[in-house]
Amino acid sequence: MSSIPTPGPRSYPTAIANAFTQDPFGGNPAAIIFLDPSNTLTQAERQKLAKSLNQPIAVFLTPTPASASRPGVVSFEIQHFVANYEVDLCGHGTIAASKVVFDSVTNSPGFETHTLEFTTTEGVVISSRQVVFEDEEWFEIVLPAGKARDATGEEEGRILVAFARAMGKEPRIKYLGVGEPPFQHHLLVVFEESENIEHLKFVDAKALDASGFECHVVTTDSTSGKFPEDYITRMFAPSGGEDEDQVCGSANCTMGPYWAAQKGITELKARQVSERGGKLRVGVYGDNIRLRGQARVTSLGRLFL
Structure with a gap:
């Protein structure tokens, strides 16, 4: 099974990761906050946290139940907040979240996580997977192509x-x-x-x-x-x-x-x-973009509210 960071009562695992780089001082940073499905963190509190964390984006991840018919797929609800409002979609935040989640996964015999699925507030499902280019780890998310x-x-x-x-x-x-x-x-x-x-x-x-x-x-x-x-x-x-x-x-x-x-x-x-x-x-x-980037985790911790 997977070892996704586990929230406690008003206690939330967090990370900061830089997307589109392996440089600790490069790329675009994102704060990743793991929530419990039964958590009581309100939307207003999430917005305040995004402002307090003072990163370009704050990404809130809430795990959803695993499906026995889809082994290897780990799913989350995802929300993105900048300092003053929620945004529908953030590519760099999703790449950063992918890095943190895949780093947290421990594979056991008979179970291998190969795909992440993030469902946005608008119901858009973003799939993410690890890919390799020139012997280096990258993360690929599928987004709609824009005209x-x-x-x-x-x-x-x-x-x-x-x-x-x-x-x-x-x-x-x-x-x-x-x-x-x-x-x-x-x-x-x-x-x-x-x-x-x-x-x-x-x-x-x-x-x-x-x-x-x-x-x-x-x-x-x-x-x-x-x-x-x-x-x-x-x-x-x-x-x-x-x-x-x-x-x-x-x-x-x-x-x-x-x-x-x-x-x-x-x-x-x-x-x-x-x-x-x-x-x-x-x-x-066609109608899709396969957006790929590397990422570097620069901080791991826990928030207490």
Whole structure:
């Protein structure tokens, strides 16, 4: 059987793990909190905990009963909270949770955990499994592929003004795409590679709010030879309370299909060139994205409330 950390009365096992990296100072951190199915931790308390823990995301996991007909599958209800509100989905939080859970599993004869299933508040089931690339452990989650339509003329004008004010100069942008549901809050901004987004700085990041979008997914091709990946990226969401998302997994739900179409391939490597940085592998298969990342656990403990 599995040895998932066990909560006690108002006592909750916790971990902090960095997603999309093996560097203790890289990737995107997430706090993972294990709950008991009968726990009395209210939604308001979960929100307060997310704010108190002061991590980019707090992930709450509640185990659900195992099914005898599905050996090897361990299931959880999953909730994601940023400091001030709950979010429907967080790729980096789910990758981090996968690392913590798989590290906690002890396999016994006749029982081998090979798949995790996370069910969100909205009823979306995210499957997760361990995979190996170049003899290294990665974690793969399956997410919906996002489509992006061309920005309209009115949208384009508004977006260009917002970026010009944020950057303090005219941006060199080659394509603007607007995410379609469930990624309608994503704005895909493909810069000319000469823009060098690794060193992109904003004089006023809050000016991006005028674009009308929450998540500004910035990307360029990677042909200069500096990075071996197929594309590089950054993500800015100042209206969400944090100017830059250090490594955003779900942003690749819209970027992946775009770059797959541009390059004529289904398997891509990506690098987020934020201050902490991270590496991702993205598989584009029809309506699904196979998002893969490594993770590093940096802290284990217990919360007492």
